[in-house]
Amino acid sequence: MTDTTPAQRHLKQATTWFVALQSSRVDPEQRRQFERWLAASPLHRQAFSEVEQVWGNLDALKSADLPELEQARTARPPRWRHGRPLLSGLLLAVTLAAARQEFSAPTTSYQTGIGERREIALADGSRLQLNTATRLRARVTWLRREIELEQGEAVFDVAHERLRPFRVHAGKLQISDIGTLFNVRHQDAGGTSVSVLEGEVELRVGRSWLGEILSAGFRRRLDAEGRWHGPEKIDAEPVLAWTRGQLLFNHTPLAEVTKELERYHNLHFVLADPSLAQQTLSGRFDAGDLQPFLQALQSMLPVRVQRGKDTIVLHKR
Structure with a gap:
């Protein structure tokens, strides 16, 4: 048995190939092996494209003055044993630098006054619309994207990235994006409601490890006492009316x-x-x-x- 999905295996292979190709000492035979792997499946091309996209977003890392990263750039390419790739120094450097940034990334606060609306563009390309009297905090790192909706209502139009999860915390509820457009309304006295307009989200309450999937066209509400209400069918127009x-x-x-x-x-x-x-x-x-x-x-x-x-x-x- 394996503990990874095919998609995860493709991403791991794509990451290893990407790392190998960054070395100035990569040889022609290894490039031919890469081209054969890339042509073997459209899923390989998709996974490699996602890795390139993530790397393209790491401008701060690529320009950072990190000795381990410079050493990794000139390291020998990884060897292959029994069909399994060995991670190169570049991947280790990226991991170390990402860990540094994970701890140092700032949290940005946004809010609207009574009767005010506001649109926000995050660094990852996601767009947020804040309704009246809303407070939230956003933290976007190389590894994850975390939003805390402290009070109010917001629409989240999320840029989909499988390698970097997007999560919204509202009271006791955690909403994990699965390529989605969704609305969250959170009031201390009224609980939290989530309306999915496109795609799906996963809902978790408190520290629960087991989540529930909510699909487009439905809303669920967690009341102030922590009780789940059953899924309700919704229309997008009344949910999004406030954005107009x-x-x-x-x-x-x-x-x-x-x-x-x-x-x-x-x-x-x-x-x-x-x-x-x-x-x-x-x-x-x-x-x-x-x-x-x-x-x-x-x-x-x-x-x-x-x-x-x-x-x-x-x-x-």
Whole structure:
């Protein structure tokens, strides 16, 4: 039996070939062996391309003043024994330098104010969109990409790299990307929800080693008490409406509508009559412009709006 998958074996072979070819002393016969290996399978070409991509991102390493790396560049190419490659000094140097960078890579904090949205491009090509009142921290190293969503909501459009995992931590939940576009919303009082729009993610709770796969078109929620809710089928349009500055409601209880609006405006809604909480509202509204919403609310529901400086009271009429 083997403890590696075919894809992992291809990547290991591709890494070893890449390392061997970096040496100035590589001989023609070894280059011919490499060409035969490369032509043997499209999977070999794909794996070698991924290794080249990772190496292409290591500009800081390639220009670093590391004696072991300079020695590795002029080392003899690795020999072959019983069909298994031996790692050269270059691979060791890369590993040592990557370990150094892993400990020294900075963590960058990003946040948005109430009603603000922001788009962020990470060094790996991934793109993040932050919704209102969101705080997150990002750390991208040569070995991994880690995001901590402390509060709020964000869409993650992830640049896929099999060699460098992309993980989002939100409360007790860890989301691992599997080539994906996904939305995460995390509130201390409301728990964490994950909506997958493309691809798949793996979800893990706490220190659990066993993850669950969530595919495109579904959402799962972990409530504030740590209870899993079953998968829900979703449409992309309402999930992504906030990225266009819109709020989309579909027979949504008024209590939830007002709570959502409080995320985008520095004010508080009060329902003077508790029965109003169950009134439902449908429609598309501008998240940043409250006045048209209040006018629509009075025309669509039996509600009278009393507006103060930082409080809006809804009366039943």
